[in-house]
Amino acid sequence: MPYDISALSIRLGGTPILRGLTFALPEGGITGIIGANGSGKTTLLRALAGLLPPDGGTVRHMGQPIGGSARDRARSIAMLPQSATAPPGLTVRQLVARGRTPWLRPFLPMTPTDHAAVTRALEAVGLTDLAERVVDSLSGGQRQRAWIALVLAQESRTVLLDEPLNFLDVPHQAELVALLRRLGLTRNIVMILHDLTIAARICDRVLALRGGELVASGAPSEVLTPEPLRETFGIAFDCLTLPDGKQTILPSGL
Amino acid sequence: MRIAFFALTVALAALSLAAGRSWLLPQELAAALLDPEGAGRMVWSLRVPRVVVGLVAGACFGLSGLVFQTLLRNPLASPDVIGVTQGAAFGAVAALGFGVPVMLGAWGGGLVAIAALGWLAAHPKRGIEPRAVVLQGLALAILAGAGTEALILRMGDTDAGAAMTWLGGTLGGTAWPEVTRALWLLPLTLPLLLAGRALDRLELGDDLAHSLGLRVGALRVGLGLCAALVAAGAVSLCGPMSFVALAAGPIGRMAARGRPSPVCAMLVGAAFVMLADILARSVAPVALLPTGLYTALIGAPVLILTVRRMRNRNAL
Known part of the structure; x- marks a missing residue:
C-alpha cells in the first residue's frame, strides 16, 4: 500500500490547511488531486513527500511513517514542485543527473x-536528442519533460507531481498525458490536476479537496460526476459521456 | 579554470611578498625566504604574515559570500550586505573596549546578526524570501554600523583613528599572532568546502532539494552559522574588507561554469585581497591607504556588472 493516511491535519503559521484527511492509495496507477485554489492540494502533496510534518494523524508510505533517513525517503518518493527553477546554464543531461542525488556516494x-x-x-x-542543450533554451513543453526526467532518474517507486500540465499548450499537454499514462504502469503517481476532463481520462483514482477536507475519493466515474463536483467546487458541472465511453467535464455556466 | 585561479592566487601571493616600499627581485625574494634570520628578517616578520593573513581572510570572505548568496538565492546576499560583517565589526570594536579577544567579539557579533536575520526572514508558509532577506539584512547592517560608530565616538582620538582605518579593512600591522588566529579559522571552512554538492542542489529550490534527500532546514542553519563564523573571523583579522565577499561569489561562479564552487570562491577571494594589498602597498605607499579602499575600487564595478547581469536574466 503506497500510502495510508489517517486523520491527517496540517497547520501553516497557525492556520489549519488540512483537516483530518483519511484515505489509502492502492499500489500502482495515477491518483489525481482536484480542488479549487487554496483547498490544500499542494499542502497535501508536500505532506505526502514528507516535507511537512503532520500536526495530527499519520502519513504512512509503504507501511512506514515518513521520516528517518532523508536519503532513504528520497529513494522511494520523488516530488516535482510547481516552483522548480533550473539554475542558468545547466544542460538537460546535467539537470536530469541531479535526480541521482540520493543514490550518489558522498x-x-x-x-x-x-x-x-x-x-x-x-x-x-x-x-535524448536535446540532452546537451541548455535548459533555458528549451520550449515550455520540453522543459517540463526535462523536469519529469529528473524525477524519473531518481527511480523512486512513488512520484508526486504538482500541476505538471500547467503552462503547456494543448499538443504538449496531450504528449505529456501519454507519457504519464505510460509511467503510471510501473510507478505510483500522485498529481495535482486542474483539467477535470484530463483527470477523468488518465486517473485511476481521484481525491477531491475542499477547504482542507476530503469531500470525495474513488474512481473517476464516481468522483467526477455532477454532485461530488458541485460539492468540491461550489458550481454546477456538465459531465458528458462521449459515444466511445470517454468523459468530458465542463462547468455548466460555459 | 580552477587550476588557472589557483596559479593566479599563488602568483599574486608571490608578487605580494615582493611588493612594498622596496620591491624585491625574484632572486632577492628567494634568498630572503631561505634565510629567515638574516637577509629575510624583514620579509619573514612583516610580509609573510601579511600575505598569509590576507590569503586566509580573502578566502574566508569569498567562501562565505558564495555560501550566503547560494543559501539565500540572491547574488546580493553576501555577508557584507546582510549585516553579518557589520555585526562582526561591532562585536570586534566592543570587544576591544572590554578587553575581550577580538576574534571572540567578532564571532559573537556575527552570530547575533545571522541569528537575528534568520529569525526575521523565516516565513512559516513561504520559507525564506530572497528579497526580504536582503532588505532586512541591509537594515541590520545599518544598525550595526551606527552602533560601531557610537562606540568609536567614545574612544580617544588615537584609538578612534586606528579603529576607522580598521573599519575600512586593512592588513597593516599584521604580524605572527594574526597568522595563528587565521589558521584557527581554517577548520571552520572545511564544512563549507565540502558542501559544494548540497549548495548545488539547494539552487533547484527547497522543495526539490528536500525531495532529493537533503535536510534543507538543517543545512541552511548549519551552513549559515558556519559561513557567519568564517566571515566574522575574517573581519577580526583585517576588518570588514568591503566587496570581497560580494564579488567573489559571482566571479567564482563564472570560473566554475555557473555552478556554486566553494573552492573557486575561496581562490577568487584570496586573489582579490592579494591584488588589493599589492596596490595598497605600491600605488601610494607613502599615504598607506588601507587595503579595503582598493577592494572597494575593484569591487564596485564588479557589483555594477553583477546587477546588470541579474537584470538581463530578469532575476532582480
Missing part, C-alpha cells in the same frame, strides 16, 4: 549505474 562522482539511469530517463521523455 563526494564521489556518478557511477555507470547512475549514467544509465539518466540515459533511460532521457529516453523515456524523448529528450
Whole structure:
C-alpha cells in the first residue's frame, strides 16, 4: 500500500490547511488531486513527500511513517514542485543527473549505474536528442519533460507531481498525458490536476479537496460526476459521456 | 579554470611578498625566504604574515559570500550586505573596549546578526524570501554600523583613528599572532568546502532539494552559522574588507561554469585581497591607504556588472 493516511491535519503559521484527511492509495496507477485554489492540494502533496510534518494523524508510505533517513525517503518518493527553477546554464543531461542525488556516494562522482539511469530517463521523455542543450533554451513543453526526467532518474517507486500540465499548450499537454499514462504502469503517481476532463481520462483514482477536507475519493466515474463536483467546487458541472465511453467535464455556466 | 585561479592566487601571493616600499627581485625574494634570520628578517616578520593573513581572510570572505548568496538565492546576499560583517565589526570594536579577544567579539557579533536575520526572514508558509532577506539584512547592517560608530565616538582620538582605518579593512600591522588566529579559522571552512554538492542542489529550490534527500532546514542553519563564523573571523583579522565577499561569489561562479564552487570562491577571494594589498602597498605607499579602499575600487564595478547581469536574466 503506497500510502495510508489517517486523520491527517496540517497547520501553516497557525492556520489549519488540512483537516483530518483519511484515505489509502492502492499500489500502482495515477491518483489525481482536484480542488479549487487554496483547498490544500499542494499542502497535501508536500505532506505526502514528507516535507511537512503532520500536526495530527499519520502519513504512512509503504507501511512506514515518513521520516528517518532523508536519503532513504528520497529513494522511494520523488516530488516535482510547481516552483522548480533550473539554475542558468545547466544542460538537460546535467539537470536530469541531479535526480541521482540520493543514490550518489558522498563526494564521489556518478557511477555507470547512475549514467544509465539518466540515459533511460532521457529516453523515456524523448529528450535524448536535446540532452546537451541548455535548459533555458528549451520550449515550455520540453522543459517540463526535462523536469519529469529528473524525477524519473531518481527511480523512486512513488512520484508526486504538482500541476505538471500547467503552462503547456494543448499538443504538449496531450504528449505529456501519454507519457504519464505510460509511467503510471510501473510507478505510483500522485498529481495535482486542474483539467477535470484530463483527470477523468488518465486517473485511476481521484481525491477531491475542499477547504482542507476530503469531500470525495474513488474512481473517476464516481468522483467526477455532477454532485461530488458541485460539492468540491461550489458550481454546477456538465459531465458528458462521449459515444466511445470517454468523459468530458465542463462547468455548466460555459 | 580552477587550476588557472589557483596559479593566479599563488602568483599574486608571490608578487605580494615582493611588493612594498622596496620591491624585491625574484632572486632577492628567494634568498630572503631561505634565510629567515638574516637577509629575510624583514620579509619573514612583516610580509609573510601579511600575505598569509590576507590569503586566509580573502578566502574566508569569498567562501562565505558564495555560501550566503547560494543559501539565500540572491547574488546580493553576501555577508557584507546582510549585516553579518557589520555585526562582526561591532562585536570586534566592543570587544576591544572590554578587553575581550577580538576574534571572540567578532564571532559573537556575527552570530547575533545571522541569528537575528534568520529569525526575521523565516516565513512559516513561504520559507525564506530572497528579497526580504536582503532588505532586512541591509537594515541590520545599518544598525550595526551606527552602533560601531557610537562606540568609536567614545574612544580617544588615537584609538578612534586606528579603529576607522580598521573599519575600512586593512592588513597593516599584521604580524605572527594574526597568522595563528587565521589558521584557527581554517577548520571552520572545511564544512563549507565540502558542501559544494548540497549548495548545488539547494539552487533547484527547497522543495526539490528536500525531495532529493537533503535536510534543507538543517543545512541552511548549519551552513549559515558556519559561513557567519568564517566571515566574522575574517573581519577580526583585517576588518570588514568591503566587496570581497560580494564579488567573489559571482566571479567564482563564472570560473566554475555557473555552478556554486566553494573552492573557486575561496581562490577568487584570496586573489582579490592579494591584488588589493599589492596596490595598497605600491600605488601610494607613502599615504598607506588601507587595503579595503582598493577592494572597494575593484569591487564596485564588479557589483555594477553583477546587477546588470541579474537584470538581463530578469532575476532582480
